[in-house]
Amino acid sequence: MPARAGLWNILTEPLIRQNPVTLQILGICSALAVTTSVATALTMSAALTAVLVMSAAVISLIRRHIPDTIRLIVQIVIVASLVIVIDQILQAYLFEISQRLSVFVSLITTNCLVLGRTESFSRHNPPVRSMVDGLGNGLGYSLVLTLIGSLRELFGAGTLLGWQVLPTVDQGGWFTPLNLMLLAPSAFFLLGGLVWAIRTIMPEQTESLEFLPPDDPEDTK
Amino acid sequence: MSELWSLFLHAAFVDNMPLTFFLGLCTFIALSRKTGPALGLGIAMTAVLGVTVPLNYLIYTLLLAPGAWAWAGLPDTDLSYLKLIAFIGVIAATVQLLEMVLDRFFPAIYASFGVFLPLLTVQCAILGGSLFMVERKYDLAQSAVFGVGAGFGFAVAVVMLGAIRARLAYADMPQGLRGLGITFIIAGMMSLGFSAFAQMVAS
Numbered sequence: 001m002p003a004r005a006g007l008w009n010i011l012t013e014p015l016i017r018q019n020p021v022t023l024q025i026l027g028i029c030s031a032l033a034v035t036t037s038v039a040t041a042l043t044m045s046a047a048l049t050a051v052l053v054m055s056a057a058v059i060s061l062i063r064r065h066i067p068d069t070i071r072l073i074v075q076i077v078i079v080a081s082l083v084i085v086i087d088q089i090l091q092a093y094l095f096e097i098s099q100r101l102s103v104f105v106s107l108i109t110t111n112c113l114v115l116g117r118t119e120s121f122s123r124h125n126p127p128v129r130s131m132v133d134g135l136g137n138g139l140g141y142s143l144v145l146t147l148i149g150s151l152r153e154l155f156g157a158g159t160l161l162g163w164q165v166l167p168t169v170d171q172g173g174w175f176t177p178l179n180l181m182l183l184a185p186s187a188f189f190l191l192g193g194l195v196w197a198i199r200t201i202m203p204e205q206t207e208s209l210e211f212l213p214p215d216d217p218e219d220t221k
Numbered sequence: 222m223s224e225l226w227s228l229f230l231h232a233a234f235v236d237n238m239p240l241t242f243f244l245g246l247c248t249f250i251a252l253s254r255k256t257g258p259a260l261g262l263g264i265a266m267t268a269v270l271g272v273t274v275p276l277n278y279l280i281y282t283l284l285l286a287p288g289a290w291a292w293a294g295l296p297d298t299d300l301s302y303l304k305l306i307a308f309i310g311v312i313a314a315t316v317q318l319l320e321m322v323l324d325r326f327f328p329a330i331y332a333s334f335g336v337f338l339p340l341l342t343v344q345c346a347i348l349g350g351s352l353f354m355v356e357r358k359y360d361l362a363q364s365a366v367f368g369v370g371a372g373f374g375f376a377v378a379v380v381m382l383g384a385i386r387a388r389l390a391y392a393d394m395p396q397g398l399r400g401l402g403i404t405f406i407i408a409g410m411m412s413l414g415f416s417a418f419a420q421m422v423a424s
Binding site: 195 | 240241242243244245246247250251302303305306309313342343344345347348349352353356395396397398401402403404405406408409410412413416
């Protein structure tokens, strides 16, 4: 029973409390770039979650055989191979979306989230736990992506997943699309606001985080 | 010549890596708490991007592009799906090499940014630079200029953010906004500012 509770915890912790994007600052590169619409955000989330779970499984299976000195290279090669597979699948079945994602699917290779989890978790844990951890982090990432994607698409174009939710002025409705929402700065603003909201609801996340004196030698990570 | 110059400006300001394409944000945020480390990171980025993008261009066109093996009687061979692994390998090797060279000949520089060099292997901006080079079909000179320009743009942005954040360390902010939240909002404002450069180099 405790084992199951442990697994459940591993799965649910990264959803909000330990969210990879808003708390661990991992994987934001892609999180912001692909959120101009819900469809791309969902595709990207699915791709990343798949890579995360599979790489966790592979690396945790061979964790006793990887020499410590070259483990980064081994991990990167494993992740890169998985990303190539995902990229080819997307190009075969979802060509249009994969064009819109442009280089960002390939960039999952260097997504700090994937390497961060394999480095800090899969390397020390058995396969099932690592896969659950990968799934949890993938879902946490997807949650943030979908939220930001929906906000940007809703206010930037008045649509959700391509459906017209708010009738725009061009079509005789009342809603004037906010073009800023489709540009880069809005992603930063929305994520900043999201972090603010989460930390206001859960004050334990704020605790002096990053509030360091400017000449603290420890703050170079 | 002026074409290359405008490509440089374009890569540095209009297509700014962290602020327009969100590439390399992890290190962009993590290392910008003050200007010193930010400057080191910027210089390291410029050096690595300036070397790896043209190098990857050579590897891509000579070995991986469709038809690259035509001289060996294999005109249909298309290895371009291997570009990810090849680029990562080149980047890792370059970073390692740069580290060794700096350690041997310029210990002072090595000491100042030796910590960040290994990190750059897994930097999205560096891999992204090479992938953009393939996607936009640059030639050798263009990819070299693009690499240096993109690195320079990253350096400018990260030093500016570092300077602002160093000041903000003394500011009295709402609890939840402190740290990460305000950093994103500042980055958003900088991104807004950088988008004004688009008009400058529009020609």
